[in-house]
Amino acid sequence: MTQLTVTASPHLRAPGSVRLIMWLVVASLVPAFAGSVWFFGWRALMLTGLGVVSAVGFDALAQKLFGRKVTVDDGSAVITGLLLALNLPPAVPWWIPVVGSAFAVVIVKQFFGGLGHNFVNPALAARAFLVVSWPGLMTAGWLAPRGGNLSGIDGITGATPLAVLKNASEIAGPGGDPAGLLAQAQSWPVVGRLFFGSVGGCLGETSALLLLAGGVFLLVTRLIDWRIPAGYIGTVLVLALVLPGPKHDLLPYLGHHVFGGGLMLGAFFMATDYVTSPITSRGRWVFAVGCGILTVLIRLWGGYPEGVSYSILLMNVATPLIDRFTRPRLFGRVKKATG
Amino acid sequence: MLSFRGGVHPSENKHSTRHLAVETLPLPPVVFVPMSQHIGAPAKPVVEKGAEVRTGTVIGEAQGRVSVPVHAPLSGTVTGVTEMPHPLAGNRVMTVVIESDGKDTPDTGIGERAADDFTPEQRIEAVRAAGVVGMGGATFPTFFKLSPPKEKRIDTLLINGCECEPFLTADHRVMLEQPAEVVDGALLIARALGVENLIIGVEDNKPDAVETLRRILPSVSDGAQPCSIRILALKTLYPQGAEKQLIKACLNREVPSGGLPMDVGCVVQNVGTAVAVRDAVRFGRPLIERVTTVTGPAITEPKNLRVRIGTPVKALVDYCGGYRAAPAKLIMGGPMMGIAVASDEIPVLKGTSGVLALDADTAAELEDHDCIRCGRCIKACPMGLAPQRLYYHILRKRLEAAERDHVLDCIECGCCAWTCPAKIRLVHHFKFAKSEINARKRRAG
Ligand code: SF4
Ligand code: SF4
Numbered sequence: 001m002t003q004l005t006v007t008a009s010p011h012l013r014a015p016g017s018v019r020l021i022m023w024l025v026v027a028s029l030v031p032a033f034a035g036s037v038w039f040f041g042w043r044a045l046m047l048t049g050l051g052v053v054s055a056v057g058f059d060a061l062a063q064k065l066f067g068r069k070v071t072v073d074d075g076s077a078v079i080t081g082l083l084l085a086l087n088l089p090p091a092v093p094w095w096i097p098v099v100g101s102a103f104a105v106v107i108v109k110q111f112f113g114g115l116g117h118n119f120v121n122p123a124l125a126a127r128a129f130l131v132v133s134w135p136g137l138m139t140a141g142w143l144a145p146r147g148g149n150l151s152g153i154d155g156i157t158g159a160t161p162l163a164v165l166k167n168a169s170e171i172a173g174p175g176g177d178p179a180g181l182l183a184q185a186q187s188w189p190v191v192g193r194l195f196f197g198s199v200g201g202c203l204g205e206t207s208a209l210l211l212l213a214g215g216v217f218l219l220v221t222r223l224i225d226w227r228i229p230a231g232y233i234g235t236v237l238v239l240a241l242v243l244p245g246p247k248h249d250l251l252p253y254l255g256h257h258v259f260g261g262g263l264m265l266g267a268f269f270m271a272t273d274y275v276t277s278p279i280t281s282r283g284r285w286v287f288a289v290g291c292g293i294l295t296v297l298i299r300l301w302g303g304y305p306e307g308v309s310y311s312i313l314l315m316n317v318a319t320p321l322i323d324r325f326t327r328p329r330l331f332g333r334v335k336k337a338t339g
Numbered sequence: 340m341l342s343f344r345g346g347v348h349p350s351e352n353k354h355s356t357r358h359l360a361v362e363t364l365p366l367p368p369v370v371f372v373p374m375s376q377h378i379g380a381p382a383k384p385v386v387e388k389g390a391e392v393r394t395g396t397v398i399g400e401a402q403g404r405v406s407v408p409v410h411a412p413l414s415g416t417v418t419g420v421t422e423m424p425h426p427l428a429g430n431r432v433m434t435v436v437i438e439s440d441g442k443d444t445p446d447t448g449i450g451e452r453a454a455d456d457f458t459p460e461q462r463i464e465a466v467r468a469a470g471v472v473g474m475g476g477a478t479f480p481t482f483f484k485l486s487p488p489k490e491k492r493i494d495t496l497l498i499n500g501c502e503c504e505p506f507l508t509a510d511h512r513v514m515l516e517q518p519a520e521v522v523d524g525a526l527l528i529a530r531a532l533g534v535e536n537l538i539i540g541v542e543d544n545k546p547d548a549v550e551t552l553r554r555i556l557p558s559v560s561d562g563a564q565p566c567s568i569r570i571l572a573l574k575t576l577y578p579q580g581a582e583k584q585l586i587k588a589c590l591n592r593e594v595p596s597g598g599l600p601m602d603v604g605c606v607v608q609n610v611g612t613a614v615a616v617r618d619a620v621r622f623g624r625p626l627i628e629r630v631t632t633v634t635g636p637a638i639t640e641p642k643n644l645r646v647r648i649g650t651p652v653k654a655l656v657d658y659c660g661g662y663r664a665a666p667a668k669l670i671m672g673g674p675m676m677g678i679a680v681a682s683d684e685i686p687v688l689k690g691t692s693g694v695l696a697l698d699a700d701t702a703a704e705l706e707d708h709d710c711i712r713c714g715r716c717i718k719a720c721p722m723g724l725a726p727q728r729l730y731y732h733i734l735r736k737r738l739e740a741a742e743r744d745h746v747l748d749c750i751e752c753g754c755c756a757w758t759c760p761a762k763i764r765l766v767h768h769f770k771f772a773k774s775e776i777n778a779r780k781r782r783a784g
Contacts, residue, residue: 008767010753116709332593
């Protein structure tokens with residue numbers, strides 16, 4: 001008789017693995033990535049490619065340096081590179097995604113012990129780092145997307161729609177017509193363009209539709225908890241509805257909040273990052289609602305036109321605390337009567 | 340649908356044996372009967388080498404309060420009373436080896452129908468003397484559960500017909516083939532306990548068993564019902580058959596953390612145990628055989644078998660056509676909670692609900708990964724624990740923290756480890772932590 005394995009139960013495991021999960025998340029980002037190439041041409045391909053390749057490369061390098069097992073085939077660095085690139089303005093220079101990826105995987109991830117130990121989302125932290133270090137590059141550089149034109153881009157820089165909502169009078173300039181600008185921004189065609197993707201923004205946040213496609217994929221495969229996007233987007237919607245704001249036409253205004261400014265990207269792909277979000281269902285509700293509140297507050301009253309990435313980062317930091325107060329409910333938690 | 344919170348749904352894999360009638364394994368030439376087949380103090384051998392025994396002769400006397408006697412599973416000659424490694428625990432325990440004379444001559448009085456008028460005390464004594472233990476795998480002495488302390492009022496008897504472990508179909512077949520015995524046994528226990536409610540809980544993947552039991556009910560209880568009887572179909576969800584989860588599903592009562600079913604007025608017994616109780620009370624038959632499922636990808640022809648306690652597992656496998664592929668793992672019980680053993684020469688015990696043989700593919704040890712905090716283990720845990728948190732505590736050797744986070748409430752059901760995408764051997768760590776904590780407590784007095 002051959003040698004029998006003797007190990008603890010259970011003796012069978014569910015199908016699936018960390019690697020499979022990560023690669024499926026990569027797959028869910030493919031539509032948004034393809035969209036960015038469609039809208040912004042080779043630039044998008046180049047920036048994303050650089051982001052992914054350097055994330056994987058630095059990840060492997062860091063794992064070697066720290067004497068860990070090299071596990072870049074688990075796909076997590078690919079996700080980081082992709083998410084980082086999708087969060088960049090299209091006109092940034094080539095080295096931005098490289099520096100960003102290096103920061104994300106080496107400083108944010110491997111310094112803290114590798115996948116599973118980082119406490120903030122590496123891609124978002126890297127983006128914040130880039131914004132602080134090179135604010136000029138990271139907050140300008142918006143290009144008007146032009147579908148289907150791979151070789152060239154218009155090079156028109158314009159204000160993103162949420163920036164218009166926020167700073168209509170400044171953008172209109174002295175003697176301009178801020179009300180007209182708002183009215184124009186809050187029209188159905190503009191919201192439609194926001195949804196389908198012909199309004200300026202980061203590489204990956206242009207088309208809400210393509211992000212939604214990936215998000216729905218993640219929901220049906222149950223890779224992400226529906227509570228996070230539902231709680232996040234729902235909170236943004238409700239707060240946008242009840243809080244005062246430059247509401248010219250209500251429904252398109254709400255459309256801006258939901259489909260604009262990377263909310264789709266954030267709610268489906270970044271707030272749902274397992275490692276940096278709470279682990280219980282209740283905790284995830286708290287987290288999602290928190291993200292929503294912060295996002296709207298930043299959008300309406302903060303110093304930036306956009307609040308998604310900072311909101312998620314802040315909630316990442318709060319996650320251990322949320323975890324502590326949202327433990328699962330113990331079966332039979334009533335203490336046994338003494339005696 | 341009646342159920343509990345949490346749980347997982349692994350592939351049931353019951354198709355290969357669920358339709359197969361129980362076959363009786365021919366008497367083996369020799370049986371090995373360990374004196375410890377129940378939770379509690381091992382029995383003390385009372386036969387010597389060379390002694391002639393009959394089927395049902397007491398060969399081990401109960402020792403201590405929580406203990407039961409052990410009987411000769413067949414007639415023949417005792418060829419050894421020695422220490423052997425326990426089949427599951429590995430520690431050395433006294434084992435009686437009996438060579439069969441092939442006649443299976445019953446000991447005096449066994450098999451004769453007893454009179455119908457018992458006092459509850461007589462009934463409980465009959466169950467104790469017959470060496471009946473929980474046959475779902477827990478092997479807690481049954482008589483002990485039937486004599487709860489006076490201050491605990493027991494109002495409900497639950498008979499567990501869930502058989503929620505994948506692959507196993509022994510209980511299913513017992514319910515289909517011996518429904519009257521199951522109900523009769525259940526009623527005997529119900530009378531001994533004096534309960535108002537009797538519930539037989541069956542997972543709804545066995546509609547035929549629910550149907551059969553419901554059909555047989557009127558003829559067995561024939562009007563003289565001591566209590567209300569209900570057969571409940573429960574959601575097919577692992578571990579529906581775990582005591583606390585079963586009570587929750589059937590009665591919506593939660594056994595308190597660290598407590599026992601009797602703390603919420605319940606006693607739970609497995610369907611196989613009910614039949615054993617009936618045999619003991621009505622016919623004075625000791626527990627010397629059981630139904631078990633021999634199955635798994637490495638078994639040529641999976642079957643449900645009625646086998647004598649002490650029969651080497653190899654004899655069961657041979658009867659099932661041997662191994663189809665080299666077995667890589669042999670498990671006593673089901674895939675979720677069963678215990679992996681090192682050899683097929685070990686004997687069948689009172690608690691052996693199944694023998695599962697995995698081939699190299701299915702037994703492959705998966706490489707583990709760092710926890711990615713996906714939260715699946717928490718969703719799956721039927722005890723409301725946070726396995727991921729416990730795991731971190733244990734990795735950092737913080738057993739006090741693990742205890743504070745209720746690791747002692749872990750029922751080792753395996754849901755967390757089954758579902759973990761990082762393939763972390765969570766249950767392995769919890770078993771270790773529990774035994775360490777318990778050992779420390781014992782040392783501390
Ligand atoms: S922690 Fe224990 S009780 Fe909870 S799922 Fe894991 S093995 Fe089962
Ligand atoms: S299931 Fe595994 S990977 Fe997921 S949180 Fe639990 S221990 Fe971590």
